Amino acid sequence: MAQSTDSNSVMSRRLPCDSDGVCMVCKTKPTTVTDSLTCNTCITPWHLPCLPESDRPPTLSDAHNWCCPDCAAPTTVTQPLPPPSSDDPSSHLMASIRAIQDDDSLTDQQKAKKRMDIMLASSNISHNSNNPSSSSSSSVPPAFDIFDGTLNCSICMQLPERPVTTPCGHNFCLKCFQKCFSQGNRKCANCRGAIPPKMVSNPRINSQLAIAIRLAKMARSGCAVPGGVPKVYHFIHNQDRPDTAFTTERAKKTGLANACSGKIFVTVPPDHFGPIPAENDPTRNRGVLVGETWMNRMDCRQWGAHLPHVAGIAGQSAYGAQSVALSGGYVDDEDHGEWFLYTGSGGRDLSGNKRTNKNQSFDQKFENMNEALRVSCLKGYPVRVVRSSKEKRSAYAPDEGVRYDGVYRIEKCWRKVGQQGCKVCRYLFVRCDNEPAPWTSDDHGDKPRALPKIKELKGAVDLTERKAAPSWDYDEEKGCWLWKRPPPESRKSAGTVSPVKGQIRAVKRKVKVASVKEKLLKEFACQICRKVMCNPLTTPCAHNFCKACLEGAFSGQSFIRERASQSGRSLRAQKNIMRCPSCQNDIAEYLQNPQVNRQMMGIIESLQCEAEQLSENSSESSDKNDENQKNESEVLKPCEEDDDDDNYDDNDDGNDDDSSEKVLEEIKDNDLNLPQKRRKVAKGAVVTMEEEHIDEVEQDSVKACN
DNA sequence: GGGCCCGCAGGG
């Protein structure tokens, strides 16, 4: 790699990750979420380990509001730059561009991409510096002028509207792109570079560029960005959340596939309609902003934008629907950004323990979630919309993760025969948010717009249109969307999201750990060592001991030897000594041929196994009370013993006294051996699942915890 | 990339 020392000194200091997420300092991609830090101002990702200590946020909770060195105060920005040019931002820019040009490891395409990233970041910086505090801001020329034509659409030569960026680094309006490439053309109109077929069929909007253009426009028109910070497109890694999604002991698979939800950060009730305001965001105090993007549905859930982690519709049939997810699950969906056609849920065969199924096999009806959407349509409620990168057919879907795109109103709904031949419920969503959409360069939110003409309405049945005035509507005087009628009163706990079942279950599980351990000790403690028995022996007088402990009690006159000596004299001699350590009953005869209580051993083993799994899990979800667990596990750990129980016969033919039977019965009664239960699923298919055991004590504790 | 699997969350 041939780099000039000048550029090297710049490169080796403070550089973010490039557009592929690769750190420009160490050339590696951050491997963990916590390794990556996103600037709150220019939304550029940075590799935390390559960031000088002085530039790092002091605490994890500061990470959300962290500004990168480029966006921070000029003194800190300019400090590492070469002194002669420190007052000229373009020199930093030029040095970075030179470094890219000199980097032999990059292809021309990669260079173009990186150049553009840096220019974009640079235009952000210069425009962000146009804050109200600097009076001469508009006279300061930006380091890179977004209006100089470089970023223009290669077809209409205007600043791109809903920009699509090709791998060769050229921009197009979405419309121009679609027009240009709809007839089989696959060469860039600018450089004749090849456009990947996937991009031709499914172009994606470059929302970062859209936002950069928006900011530049706002800065030029002298319109101050509220707070000086673009309130759009934050990538939330949820890295400083106090509680993450976790896997329970029941989940056989790791990761999020079968995980419980983490804490809900926002304090709106789960049936809250409309945007989530700052006052319900105690951790960040800014609310959920349009453009916020999460890694997955679980993270999205934790910020309240869309609560169900599988289902596409959140709602209640008699009350309304609060949010929907556009994830490409239904082929009939049609996305036009500001408006889209959504398909209801149901009509699918979910037998065989499936959660989703691409095939429609029966008609959808306006019931359950579909009815909830219809209620929202009739009342004119705002419905939050999230788009997922899993939606491959929409230009408006994010490249990665799940993004909050603001609120929409359902203007009408109907049923029609879908592409798969069955009737589906259909909904016309039209955007009505006060914040601009992530794909637009407009500096304002939505204005009321004429409804699009829907061709399929011709063949529609069961059409529902709102008659009354909508609850959420545009106020011409105030120039924004607001509640014209009071929002529906929450039917859930006000102020906070009610404890979700997963959290209740988590508490119950912790209680259950304690309960299992307590039971183990209570029922299966050796009466000599007071620990859970290893190779339990049960005497005729119904006392339990570890084999090793009982042997030890008669050390020097092991009953094994005694058993070998069958002489009456020897027996008599031992009789004085061979008394039960608990009750002093004569157990000499028993000791002639003691059998390990295998039933009891089985129960102990399964309980130990369960307790271990439970405590492993609870220590994962809350790494507190380690000491308690250590102490408990020490007690629970059976006493050391060699496994030479081969000395005993295996033919347990009811010789055992009935005390172990009693215990066994008791254990069974208390469900602690977790009987298997059959769970019915649709169409008669069955799967097994362990029955959850929560006894009264546990429930009391749960109540106390709440 | 498609199919299978399955814990969870929430509605009714």
Added chain:
DNA sequence: CCCTGCGGGCCC
């Protein structure tokens, strides 16, 4: 308590 569900991990 049963049913549903526009996830996500893993195997092939």
